[in-house]
Amino acid sequence: MVNVFMAERMPILEIKTLKPEAYASYLNQHQLRYFYNQSADVLAFDRAQGLNVELLGLFEAGEVLAACKLTYLPELRFYRRAQVNWLPLDPGRLDILPQLLAALEAHLLKQKNVLHLSLSPLLIRGIYKDEGEGYQACPLADQVDQIFQDAGYTKPAGDFYSDTRLQPRYLFVKDLRGQSEEEVIASLDSKVRNHIRVADRYGMTLRKLKPEEAPVFNQALTAMADNYGFPRNRLSLTSPALMQAASKTVSYLAICLTPQDSLQLNSQIEADLKAEQAATDANSRRGKTKIRELDQQITANLKRRDRIEELAAQHGKDQELILGVSQFAFSPSDYICLQTAIFSEFVDLSPAYYMHGIMLKEAVAQGADYYNLFAVSDPLEPEDDLGVLNFKKQFNGQVEEYVGTYSKDLAKPAGAQLLQCAKDLKHKLKP
Numbered sequence: 041m042v043n044v045f046m047a048e049r050m051p052i053l054e055i056k057t058l059k060p061e062a063y064a065s066y067l068n069q070h071q072l073r074y075f076y077n078q079s080a081d082v083l084a085f086d087r088a089q090g091l092n093v094e095l096l097g098l099f100e101a102g103e104v105l106a107a108c109k110l111t112y113l114p115e116l117r118f119y120r121r122a123q124v125n126w127l128p129l130d131p132g133r134l135d136i137l138p139q140l141l142a143a144l145e146a147h148l149l150k151q152k153n154v155l156h157l158s159l160s161p162l163l164i165r166g167i168y169k170d171e172g173e174g175y176q177a178c179p180l181a182d183q184v185d186q187i188f189q190d191a192g193y194t195k196p197a198g199d200f201y202s203d204t205r206l207q208p209r210y211l212f213v214k215d216l217r218g219q220s221e222e223e224v225i226a227s228l229d230s231k232v233r234n235h236i237r238v239a240d241r242y243g244m245t246l247r248k249l250k251p252e253e254a255p256v257f258n259q260a261l262t263a264m265a266d267n268y269g270f271p272r273n274r275l276s277l278t279s280p281a282l283m284q285a286a287s288k289t290v291s292y293l294a295i296c297l298t299p300q301d302s303l304q305l306n307s308q309i310e311a312d313l314k315a316e317q318a319a320t321d322a323n324s325r326r327g328k329t330k331i332r333e334l335d336q337q338i339t340a341n342l343k344r345r346d347r348i349e350e351l352a353a354q355h356g357k358d359q360e361l362i363l364g365v366s367q368f369a370f371s372p373s374d375y376i377c378l379q380t381a382i383f384s385e386f387v388d389l390s391p392a393y394y395m396h397g398i399m400l401k402e403a404v405a406q407g408a409d410y411y412n413l414f415a416v417s418d419p420l421e422p423e424d425d426l427g428v429l430n431f432k433k434q435f436n437g438q439v440e441e442y443v444g445t446y447s448k449d450l451a452k453p454a455g456a457q458l459l460q461c462a463k464d465l466k467h468k469l470k471p
Contacts, residue, residue, distance in 0.1 A: 053139050054099045055147040063095040066107045074128040076369035078109050081289040088285035090114050098140050106140045121156040129161050141191045158447035160207035168419045168439040193446035207445045208415035214437030221404045229434040239394030243305040246398045249292040251280035260365045260381035293366045295391040299352035306345045313338050363391040375403035376412040
């Protein structure tokens with residue numbers, strides 16, 4: 041347990057700006073799990089959003105004890121708020137946390153116009169295992185709560201779905217560690233595997249969106265929001281400039297289908313099925329069963345052909361159709377699916393499953409530890425399914441509950457101080 045009283049008597053350590061390579065070196069050297077928005081590789085993407093950011097290190101005798109990326113929110117003209125999203129924490133060095141908080145506050149107070157600091161640590165409070173396995177609590181969460189409480193921080197009201205500045209309380213994460221591509225795919229629910237197979241037979245492709253296709257991305261997201269009654273102002277829309285700035289850390293993807301290519305694939309599948317059927321012994325019991333199964337597959341393939349021809353008639357055979365879009369972010373440990381939107385016209389083709397099948401395989405190939413489907417609603421209140429928990433549960437991962445956001449007012453603006461003085465004076469002059 042951290043001795044907070046002793047930590048408060050320690051001298052405030054120095055906060056210094058780090059160069060991107062020094063910051064990345066600290067994270068990699070300590071093998072900390074961190075998300076994309078704490079990566080030095082995302083600085084250009086931050087600036088394209090109009091964000092002012094600093095890479096900071098807590099120093100003692102020339103050694104970096106802790107590091108984080110601090111973001112200044114651009115919402116106020118004269119006064120600013122600062123935040124650290126998904127603060128990387130070394131579980132073995134929580135004794136440093138009180139000193140980091142004190143140093144960050146001292147750093148911000150020097151700037152005079154920064155009034156508020158919020159931090160959202162990358163620390164799990166507990167894990168909801170598969171049904172029947174219960175809840176596994178993290179013993180460090182209460183310790184971190186106490187450190188922030190002793191430093192004067194509180195938990196703001198609301199949640200991620202009402203205020204995207206707050207940390208999502210629940211994420212749905214699939215652990216990939218120690219598994220091959222085949223083992224990961226086999227671990228998915230059978231319905232997911234079937235949807236992936238069906239989507240493959242439509243001949244879909246997954247590619248990066250071009251900056252000039254930003255309106256298509258935004259159109260898909262707003263259409264999805266309208267369909268589900270989700271407030272548009274909570275969407276993370278994009279722009280050509282943002283997409284241009286997106287590096288290897290952030291990627292905007294399109295799930296596509298060209299009817300002409302899909303029809304050619306359909307014809308090849310039909311030919312292969314009929315050839316296999318012709319080569320099967322129709323006189324054996326096993327052969328008869330096989331022929332019936334192939335008949336069912338041929339019928340299903342004909343239904344897909346009818347659907348493709350319908351799309352060709354509506355949009356043109358050679359027209360590449362964007363079925364849906366997705367935004368991914370990457371760190372050494374996590375492949376994070378931040379948001380996905382499928383145009384309602386194409387939902388029956390299972391493009392979301394196709395995309396996740398491709399990205400799961402890529403995550404394994406790149407050595408990621410986790411496939412992160414990001415925010416979900418409270419697993420104990422499934423009727424409030426804003427994060428599409430029921431869809432994500434099919435991937436057989438787990439719900440991780442995080443400690444949340446801690447915030448603190450560092451100072452009041454001059455106007456607020458004058459107003460408070462006036463209220464105090466009025467109160468004293470009351471008869």
